[in-house]
Amino acid sequence: MHDVFDQFKQQLPDIDPTETQEWLDSLDAVVEQGGPDRARFLMYKLLKRARQLNVGLPPLVQTRYINTISPEQEPYFPGDEKMEHRIRRIIRWNALAMVLRANTQFEGIGGHLSTYASAASLYEVGFNHFFRGADDGAGDQVYFQGHAAPGIYARAFLEGRLSEEQLDHFRREALWPGGLSSYPHPRLMPEFWQFPTVSMGLGPMNAVYQARFNRYLAARGIADTADSRVWGFLGDGEMDEPEALGALGLAAREGLDNLIFVVNCNLQRLDGPVRGNGKIIQELEATFRGAGWHVIKVIWAREWDDLLARDKDGVLLSKMNETLDGDYQRLSVADGAYIREHFFGPDPRLRALVEHLADDELPRLRRGGHDYRKVYAAYAAAVEHRGSPVVILAKTVKGWTLGPGIEARNVTHQAKKLTVDELKVFRDRLELPIPDDQLKDAPYFHPGPDSPEVEYMLERRRELGGLLPRRAPQAKPLPNATDDAYAELFAGSERPASTTMAFSRLSRNLTRDKEIGRRIVPIIPDEARTFGMDPLFKEIGIYNPLGQRYTPVDKELLLSYLEKTDGQILEEGITEAGAMADFTAAGTSYAVHGEPMIPFYIFYSMFGFQRTGDFAWAFGDARGRGFLMGATAGRTTLTGEGLQHDDGHSHILASVIPNIRAYDPAFAYELALIVRDGIRRMFGEAQEDVFYYITLYNENWPMPAMPDGVEDGVLRGMYLFRPAERGSRRVQILASGSILHQAMKAQPLLAERYDIAADLWSVPSFQLLRNDALEAERWNRLHPDAEARVPYVVQQLSQAEGPIVAATDYLKALPHLVAPWIDRAFTVLGTDGFGRSDTREALRIHFEVSPEQIAYAALHGLCLTGAAGRDELTRALGELGIDPERPDPLHA
Ligand SMILES: Cc1ncc(C[n+]2csc(CCOP(=O)(O)OP(=O)(O)O)c2C)c(N)n1
Ligand SMILES: [Mg+2]
Numbered sequence: 001m002h003d004v005f006d007q008f009k010q011q012l013p014d015i016d017p018t019e020t021q022e023w024l025d026s027l028d029a030v031v032e033q034g035g036p037d038r039a040r041f042l043m044y045k046l047l048k049r050a051r052q053l054n055v056g057l058p059p060l061v062q063t064r065y066i067n068t069i070s071p072e073q074e075p076y077f078p079g080d081e082k083m084e085h086r087i088r089r090i091i092r093w094n095a096l097a098m099v100l101r102a103n104t105q106f107e108g109i110g111g112h113l114s115t116y117a118s119a120a121s122l123y124e125v126g127f128n129h130f131f132r133g134a135d136d137g138a139g140d141q142v143y144f145q146g147h148a149a150p151g152i153y154a155r156a157f158l159e160g161r162l163s164e165e166q167l168d169h170f171r172r173e174a175l176w177p178g179g180l181s182s183y184p185h186p187r188l189m190p191e192f193w194q195f196p197t198v199s200m201g202l203g204p205m206n207a208v209y210q211a212r213f214n215r216y217l218a219a220r221g222i223a224d225t226a227d228s229r230v231w232g233f234l235g236d237g238e239m240d241e242p243e244a245l246g247a248l249g250l251a252a253r254e255g256l257d258n259l260i261f262v263v264n265c266n267l268q269r270l271d272g273p274v275r276g277n278g279k280i281i282q283e284l285e286a287t288f289r290g291a292g293w294h295v296i297k298v299i300w301a302r303e304w305d306d307l308l309a310r311d312k313d314g315v316l317l318s319k320m321n322e323t324l325d326g327d328y329q330r331l332s333v334a335d336g337a338y339i340r341e342h343f344f345g346p347d348p349r350l351r352a353l354v355e356h357l358a359d360d361e362l363p364r365l366r367r368g369g370h371d372y373r374k375v376y377a378a379y380a381a382a383v384e385h386r387g388s389p390v391v392i393l394a395k396t397v398k399g400w401t402l403g404p405g406i407e408a409r410n411v412t413h414q415a416k417k418l419t420v421d422e423l424k425v426f427r428d429r430l431e432l433p434i435p436d437d438q439l440k441d442a443p444y445f446h447p448g449p450d451s452p453e454v455e456y457m458l459e460r461r462r463e464l465g466g467l468l469p470r471r472a473p474q475a476k477p478l479p480n481a482t483d484d485a486y487a488e489l490f491a492g493s494e495r496p497a498s499t500t501m502a503f504s505r506l507s508r509n510l511t512r513d514k515e516i517g518r519r520i521v522p523i524i525p526d527e528a529r530t531f532g533m534d535p536l537f538k539e540i541g542i543y544n545p546l547g548q549r550y551t552p553v554d555k556e557l558l559l560s561y562l563e564k565t566d567g568q569i570l571e572e573g574i575t576e577a578g579a580m581a582d583f584t585a586a587g588t589s590y591a592v593h594g595e596p597m598i599p600f601y602i603f604y605s606m607f608g609f610q611r612t613g614d615f616a617w618a619f620g621d622a623r624g625r626g627f628l629m630g631a632t633a634g635r636t637t638l639t640g641e642g643l644q645h646d647d648g649h650s651h652i653l654a655s656v657i658p659n660i661r662a663y664d665p666a667f668a669y670e671l672a673l674i675v676r677d678g679i680r681r682m683f684g685e686a687q688e689d690v691f692y693y694i695t696l697y698n699e700n701w702p703m704p705a706m707p708d709g710v711e712d713g714v715l716r717g718m719y720l721f722r723p724a725e726r727g728s729r730r731v732q733i734l735a736s737g738s739i740l741h742q743a744m745k746a747q748p749l750l751a752e753r754y755d756i757a758a759d760l761w762s763v764p765s766f767q768l769l770r771n772d773a774l775e776a777e778r779w780n781r782l783h784p785d786a787e788a789r790v791p792y793v794v795q796q797l798s799q800a801e802g803p804i805v806a807a808t809d810y811l812k813a814l815p816h817l818v819a820p821w822i823d824r825a826f827t828v829l830g831t832d833g834f835g836r837s838d839t840r841e842a843l844r845i846h847f848e849v850s851p852e853q854i855a856y857a858a859l860h861g862l863c864l865t866g867a868a869g870r871d872e873l874t875r876a877l878g879e880l881g882i883d884p885e886r887p888d889p890l891h892a
Helices: 004-011 017-052 081-105 114-129 146-158 202-219 242-246 248-253 280-291 303-309 315-322 325-331 336-342 348-353 359-364 372-384 420-430 436-441 452-463 483-491 499-512 535-540 576-587 609-621 650-655 668-683 711-716 737-754 766-782 792-798 840-847 851-864 870-879
Strands: 141-143 230-235 259-265 294-298 390-395 493-497 520-524 598-604 627-631 660-663 691-695 701-703 719-722 729-735 756-762 804-807 826-829
Touching: 081 114, 081 146, 081 372, 081 420, 081 452, 114 146, 114 230, 114 259, 114 372, 114 452, 141 202, 146 452, 202 230, 202 242, 202 248, 202 259, 202 576, 202 609, 242 576, 248 280, 259 280, 259 372, 280 294, 280 390, 294 372, 303 315, 315 348, 325 336, 336 359, 372 390, 420 436, 483 499, 483 668, 499 520, 499 535, 499 598, 499 627, 499 668, 520 576, 576 598, 576 609, 598 668, 609 650, 609 691, 627 650, 650 660, 650 691, 650 766, 660 668, 660 766, 668 691, 668 711, 711 719, 711 766, 719 737, 729 737, 729 851, 737 756, 737 804, 737 851, 737 870, 756 851, 766 792, 804 851, 826 851, 840 851, 851 870
Parallel strands: 141 230, 230 259, 259 390, 294 390, 520 598, 598 627, 627 691, 660 691, 729 756, 729 804, 804 826
Antiparallel strands: 493 701, 719 756
16 A cells, blocks of 8 residues: 555665765756756656656655744744733633533533634634734634634633623523524624534635635725635544535635635544544645645644754654654653653664653643644744645644543543543643632633733734624615616516526626626526526626636627626636535625625526535524525426436425525516515615525516516515406415416316316415414414414415415425415425426426316315316316326336
């Protein structure tokens, strides 16, 4: 097996220094005489030959297992080291105390001790010297590791932002307003947290796109973000999430030097080591460097400087290179004798390096991420770096300072309790004046608002522009677009058109609007042509920080592909996850930058919630605002595509997000009403923290003009679209989206063949009907004395006669959302089962949502109520060409 560590072993020590020197001298001579180009040429030749000869060089993207910044390059540390040390200790204590107290009071309430314990220095150096607050300017955006939340609360407690009572309500936020959420959740602590991070992998990707969006805002002249930096604090285990590494290329390609990742490499995740048999820092270094990032490794604390300086033979370096993470983890819990034997032995030269150190000094050779001077040096270099994003790989010990039972143990992530004896050790280590007899309660420690510690930390924050984290939306309400933007959709068209085409027109009109046009952010993951949105390319341009340095192949065409430094479209290429991260940056811009932006992210509906649903959930958490446009929707409406494309469930998936408003419009005017209302709700005076999911179809229909008086019904979820004209028996048909158009064909069929009057309802939102009914039902249950409220769906159907048939291009579960409030025969048609490729007509026969099936279901409903006979049904099956023996599409 290819083993890079074996190669390192063979590399050192130098068995023939004279020969080595000769090689180096020749290289020097080539550079001097032939110049760097010639030297580079020869080096490449040598590397190629080495590969041919199977010499087995380590990848060039890796450097040795030592700090990137050598001691002589370290800058002067401008802080008060002693003071900061003391502050850190107090924060460590309180972070632990809040978790302990919570779990003593409520067994199993949870919380994490060891993530923050390993990361305390990484955060504190940031807070005291680097993170910029938003007092006067955009400030930095810091993505905190979710499990480090107790430490962030503990700091806010010292700063006087959180009370002792609040700390005592850590993880108890349901019944006590002001309780602290387990992890960063802007939904629950809207004045504190900015970015939800705890679902691993989303934070890193969102951080990349936040940095990118900051550039976009500046390029378009909307906000000055030049001084904003994005910091992503991440776990080394988290880096295994595909999303965590998913946008590295973009960050490098666009030269995002406003972005810094700090990966807390404590070598552990939840169950055990991240890479017991390897070296996560080396692996990440190669990955990031390969992607074009600048990498700064902070592996060893200052105690190692002297040892490395005396390591003339390179034996220590060699040992560092070859020791596996699993062994490092063990070494970090070992005593001095073990370390001397297993790390500094058996090589006598290595042993000699630490001869002067006593056994109890060896465990005190710390990892670099715990040394604030090393961390400071790394951050200082990172903020100075230009031209590419930076990642800091900081080595730490998980559970650092928490004592031998917890520190670096495989169970450390789950640890929530300490015995009084363990607590005593911890207190002594932190040198805090907490009396023994109080330890059983793990009291908080606050040195007082006027203490030097608090004064110091507040002064540092003042100097850096204010407290953090802090969420302070200052969005100015926006006016709506003028009527011109919506008029053509309200007018309808005889010529068949799809709702996707209607949306394409609408988005174009909106971008042209004088008031809000420049705030529209169209986001497209490589499907603009599918959705007919390519005219926008030329009109408003695609954002690219490089502009367009090539001559586009379609330059001469009217609708050419135009990239511009101030382009408005975010054309992401094929990354729905990236597009969701864009959507998040744009949809939270009102809160992060005080600049409301109106994102419309249009995508293949099948590749939305199903693929990136967790981003949508986080968007709801972040109080993001915007429009998700699920195009080519419906399980029978997309011709030919098949199983992996035909979406029949996105509306069900959307409906689980509490603050989403999901609509399935059938007509251009419905779409226009919904978007106009959405802009008003989210960006107008109301400033509602909701967002939209709207499905769009690519099937062409004549678009009726907007009938009078439908606005309220469309927005609330249903309205009588086309009452029946004739028929002696009555039924009600509820339908949405493309299937409403099938119902429109069923209506005359029923009248002509069966003398049935079918009233046709358009139901753009079963989800909103359900929410409304649930609210009414709850209110009635809790207010027995008051006049009962009647759900909107009940109000609407109360005057309508006859059984009900509901049909959509989605799972039957969608109309079933309102079933509890339907007081009569209720037949639901839908598209349960895997999709497949065929024509729309064939698919509708297969899934039983064709006009004939709708008509038959209506007749069947009448039979259930006694208004039709079984013989009539049997006859109708034949007349309507329905084969009752066809396989059930659910299982087909
Ligand atoms: C998507 C997702 N999967 C799983 C989890 C559960 N989880 C929480 S923390 C954790 C381990 C984290 O390890 P690491 O990223 O190394 O962070 P550390 O605590 O070691 O700093 C896991 C698996 C999660 N929060 N999110
Ligand atoms: Mg870890």
